[in-house]
Amino acid sequence: MKKPATLLTLGCILLWTAAAVVTGQVSNPPLWAYGFTAEGPEPAAPPCTETSKPQDCARAGSPRPKDVVHTLPDAARTFTEYEIHNGYGPADWYPGDHPPMPDIVAHGRESDKLRACALCHLPNGQGKPENAPVAGLSAAYIVQQLQAFKSGLRQSAEPRKANTNEMIQIARHMTDAEIKEVAAYFSSMTWRPWIKVVETETVPKTRPDLNGLFIPEPGGATEPLGKRIIEVPENPEFTEKMRSPRSGFIAYVPPGSLKRGEELVTKGGGKTTACVLCHGPELQGAGITPPIADRHASYIARQLVDMQFGTRESPMMKSVVPRLNEDDIIAIAAYVASK
Numbered sequence: 001m002k003k004p005a006t007l008l009t010l011g012c013i014l015l016w017t018a019a020a021v022v023t024g025q026v027s028n029p030p031l032w033a034y035g036f037t038a039e040g041p042e043p044a045a046p047p048c049t050e051t052s053k054p055q056d057c058a059r060a061g062s063p064r065p066k067d068v069v070h071t072l073p074d075a076a077r078t079f080t081e082y083e084i085h086n087g088y089g090p091a092d093w094y095p096g097d098h099p100p101m102p103d104i105v106a107h108g109r110e111s112d113k114l115r116a117c118a119l120c121h122l123p124n125g126q127g128k129p130e131n132a133p134v135a136g137l138s139a140a141y142i143v144q145q146l147q148a149f150k151s152g153l154r155q156s157a158e159p160r161k162a163n164t165n166e167m168i169q170i171a172r173h174m175t176d177a178e179i180k181e182v183a184a185y186f187s188s189m190t191w192r193p194w195i196k197v198v199e200t201e202t203v204p205k206t207r208p209d210l211n212g213l214f215i216p217e218p219g220g221a222t223e224p225l226g227k228r229i230i231e232v233p234e235n236p237e238f239t240e241k242m243r244s245p246r247s248g249f250i251a252y253v254p255p256g257s258l259k260r261g262e263e264l265v266t267k268g269g270g271k272t273t274a275c276v277l278c279h280g281p282e283l284q285g286a287g288i289t290p291p292i293a294d295r296h297a298s299y300i301a302r303q304l305v306d307m308q309f310g311t312r313e314s315p316m317m318k319s320v321v322p323r324l325n326e327d328d329i330i331a332i333a334a335y336v337a338s339k
C-alpha cells in the first residue's frame with residue numbers, strides 16, 4: 001500500500017505550494033538583494049563559526065596598491081588606495097562631517113581581527129547597499145540590533161553573505177561599553193540624502209564585488225533589468241576606490257514600482273499593514289522603530305526577505321511580511337528608498 005501514501009504526500013506538497021502562491025511568499029532569497037549573480041557554491045564564503053574571529057569570516061580581496069594616491073573634492077588630505085582600504089584605520093576624508101570617532105569605529109580592534117565600523121559603514125554611518133546604513137538610527141535600536149546579532153536572532157537568509165557573518169562575529173566580540181559608545185556615536189549623526197531611485201527597463205551591466213556591491217562594467221554595456229533592483233554607486237570610482245562618504249547611490253527599479261509601492265506602504269494594499277502606521281508618515285521612525293526613508297533599496301528588500309524567512313526575528317514586523325511576494329518587496333523597497 002505504498003501508492004496512496006505517495007499520492008497523499010504529493011497532494012500535500014501541491015497544496016502547500018498552492019498556498020505559498022496564493023499567499024505570495026518569496027521562494028528563495030533573491031540573488032540581487034544579497035549581492036550575487038549566480039546560484040551555486042561560488043564564490044564560496046569562508047567557514048565561519050560562533051568562535052571565528054570576525055575577519056576570518058570575510059572573503060579575502062587582493063591587496064590595494066600602495067603607490068596610487070587619491071584625492072576627493074573638498075578633502076584637505078590625500079590617501080593611498082592601500083590606506084583607504086585599511087581595515088584597522090580606513091581613510092577619514094572629511095573629519096569635519098562627524099564628531100570624534102570612538103576608537104572601535106575608527107580602528108576596530110586588530111588583536112581580535114575586528115575591523116573598524118568606519119570601513120564598511122563609513123565614518124559618517126551612511127553605509128553601502130551591501131552592508132547597512134547606521135547613521136541616525138536611535139541608540140536604543142542600535143543596541144537592540146547588536147544584541148540580536150550577538151544572540152543569533154539576526155542572521156542572513158543567504159548563508160553565503162560573508163559580510164553579515166562577519167558583522168555577527170563583530171557584535172559577539174564587542175563589550176557592553178563599546179556597544180553603548182557606538183550607539184551614541186551613530187545615533188548622533190544626521191542623515192544626508194543618499195539614494196536616487198530611477199524607474200527603467202534597462203540598466204548598466206554590472207558585476208558584484210567581493211562583498212556584493214554591484215559595480216557597472218567599464219565600456220557602458222547595458223542589459224534588461226527584469227524583476228530586480230540594481231543599486232549602483234552614483235560615482236563608482238569615488239565609492240569603490242576612494243570609499244567616499246559623500247557619494248550616494250542610484251537604485252534602478254522596474255517601471256511602475258513607485259506607484260505600487262506607495263499603495264502598499266501608505267495603505268497596505270490588502271497584503272500588509274501600512275508601514276506608515278509604525279514608521280511614521282515620513283518613514284522617519286521613532287524610538288525603537290527605525291527610520292527607513294532614503295535608505296538603500298536593496299538593504300530594505302534584504303531585511304524584508306530575512307524577516308519573512310525568519311532568519312531575522314522581529315516581533316513587530318512578523319505580521320507585516322508573510323504575504324509579500326518578490327514584486328511587492330521590490331515595489332516597497334523602491335518607494336521607501338525614494339522618500
Ligand code: HEC
Pocket residue numbers: 104105115116117118119120121130131132133134137142145146156163164166167170174182290299302303
Ligand atoms: C565587514 C563590514 C562591516 C564592519 C566592519 C561592520 N559592519 Fe555593521 N553591518 C555589516 C553588514 C553586512 C550588516 C548587515 C547587512 C544585512 O543584514 O543585510 C551590518 C549591520 C549593522 C547594523 C544593523 C543596522 C540596522 O539598521 O539594523 C548595525 C547597528 C551595525 N552593523 C553596527 C556596526 C558597528 C557598531 C560596527 C563596528 C564595531 C560594525 N557594524 C562593523 C557590515 C559591517
Ligand code: HEC
Pocket residue numbers: 264265272273274275276277278279288289290292299300303304313314315316317320332336
Ligand atoms: C507594527 C509596527 C510596524 C509596522 C506596521 C511596520 N514596521 Fe517595520 N519595523 C517595526 C519595528 C519596531 C522595527 C524594528 C525591528 C524589530 O522590532 O525587530 C521595524 C524594522 C523594519 C526594518 C528594518 C530596518 C533596519 O534598519 O534594519 C525595515 C526595512 C522595515 N521595518 C520596513 C517596514 C515596511 C516596508 C513596512 C510596511 C510594509 C513596515 N516596516 C511596517 C515596526 C513596524
